[in-house]
Amino acid sequence: xxxxxxxxxxLAFLALALVVVGPSLAGVWLLVQALPLxxxxxxxLGPLWYVLFVLGLTATLAAVRLLLPRLAPGTxxxxxxxxxxxxxxxxxxxxxxxxxxxxxxxFCFASLRWLMLRAxxxxxxxxxxxxxxxxxxxxxxxxxxxxxxxxxxxxxxxHFIENGQILLAPVRVAAGVQLMGQVTLxxxxxxxxxxxxxxxxxxxxxxSIGADAFVGLGCLFYDAVQVxxxxxxxxxxxxxxxxxxxxxxxxxxxxxVPRGTVIPAxxxxxxxxx
Amino acid sequence: MTREELxxxxxxxxxxxxxxxxxxxxxxxxxxEDVGLDSLAxxxxxARMRMRLKIKIKPGELRSDLxxxxxxxxxxxxxxxx
Numbered sequence: 001x002x003x004x005x006x007x008x009x010x011l012a013f014l015a016l017a018l019v020v021v022g023p024s025l026a027g028v029w030l031l032v033q034a035l036p037l038x039x040x041x042x043x044x045l046g047p048l049w050y051v052l053f054v055l056g057l058t059a060t061l062a063a064v065r066l067l068l069p070r071l072a073p074g075t076x077x078x079x080x081x082x083x084x085x086x087x088x089x090x091x092x093x094x095x096x097x098x099x100x101x102x103x104x105x106x107f108c109f110a111s112l113r114w115l116m117l118r119a120x121x122x123x124x125x126x127x128x129x130x131x132x133x134x135x136x137x138x139x140x141x142x143x144x145x146x147x148x149x150x151x152x153x154x155x156x157x158x159h160f161i162e163n164g165q166i167l168l169a170p171v172r173v174a175a176g177v178q179l180m181g182q183v184t185l186x187x188x189x190x191x192x193x194x195x196x197x198x199x200x201x202x203x204x205x206x207x208s209i210g211a212d213a214f215v216g217l218g219c220l221f222y223d224a225v226q227v228x229x230x231x232x233x234x235x236x237x238x239x240x241x242x243x244x245x246x247x248x249x250x251x252x253x254x255x256x257v258p259r260g261t262v263i264p265a266x267x268x269x270x271x272x273x274x
Numbered sequence: 275m276t277r278e279e280l281x282x283x284x285x286x287x288x289x290x291x292x293x294x295x296x297x298x299x300x301x302x303x304x305x306x307e308d309v310g311l312d313s314l315a316x317x318x319x320x321a322r323m324r325m326r327l328k329i330k331i332k333p334g335e336l337r338s339d340l341x342x343x344x345x346x347x348x349x350x351x352x353x354x355x356x
Binding site for chain 1: 333
């Protein structure tokens with residue numbers, strides 16, 4: 001990143017942190033000072049003050065986010081466009097929310113996690129399960145349906161920066177999806193209802209996985225791969241750019257499917273086991 | 275579909291999935307320990323059930339008991355409910 005831009009980002013981050021964190025800390029301190037409780041009781045109620053601080057933080061995050069420009073999906077000049085500047089401010093805001101001082105603790109509570117993600121603009125159902133180290137770097141571009149599970153180390157980004165351009169696209173995870181550990185979702189990822197994505201699988205931009213599909217562990221999907229409903233992708237398979245896997249088709253473990261290959265519905269790739 | 279027909283259908287699908295002869299299934303046969311299906315083969319089997327029998331199976335639902343008898347009970351209950 002350009003050093004001037006990096007410094008400007010740092011200043012924006014500091015300003016946002018002061019605006020978001022300061023009032024919440026001050027509010028809890030004033031409340032504690034105003035209560036006629038003995039010192040031991042004040043210390044004993046520490047977790048309660050912490051929850052109140054997080055609620056205040058969540059409210060200020062939501063208020064600040066609503067003042068920022070909405071992120072427009074598409075490809076934009078980076079950093080020289082209004083959308084890119086807006087994205088940098090959203091990015092700084094999520095970094096504040098994801099600071100290790102509070103993020104793991106917030107994610108221990110289903111309610112606080114939901115509130116925090118909603119405050120950051122994520123369209124997230126209350127009834128999801130997540131590990132505490134899930135990382136959603138563009139929450140306002142993230143959707144997840146009820147009953148879905150995001151296991152440890154799940155990483156989802158709604159942006160991709162390359163050659164002076166930033167791509168912004170939503171990441172959509174339907175209901176009942178299981179994302180196993182260390183799954184990576186890129187901008188434009190769409191995961192259909194009840195699909196299972198195995199540990200360590202990585203999706204590059206604009207990959208869609210159909211409903212009820214099963215993806216084994218350690219798979220790699222290049223850009224614009226489309227996997228149909230009920231398809232089964234074997235462990236450590238690599239699907240190159242633009243591969244289309246038909247409904248109920250099977251890709252065998254360790255297969256490398258060349259760019260643009262179309263596997264028909266119910267077919268197997270390769271047709272014979274090696 | 276009767277219970278016997280469903281067991282026969284499961285054996286045929288397992289034969290297609292494993293690219294071997296259809297196994298001889300009994301109610302007590304365990305799909306992993308006796309038949310030798312792995313996680314991918316089970317996923318394929320569940321996909322065939324969903325597509326051919328038009329039933330809904332959520333992730334992990336089939337795995338609660340992988341003996342043929344309970345699997346058949348599960349599928350017949352789903353068929354009745356649909």
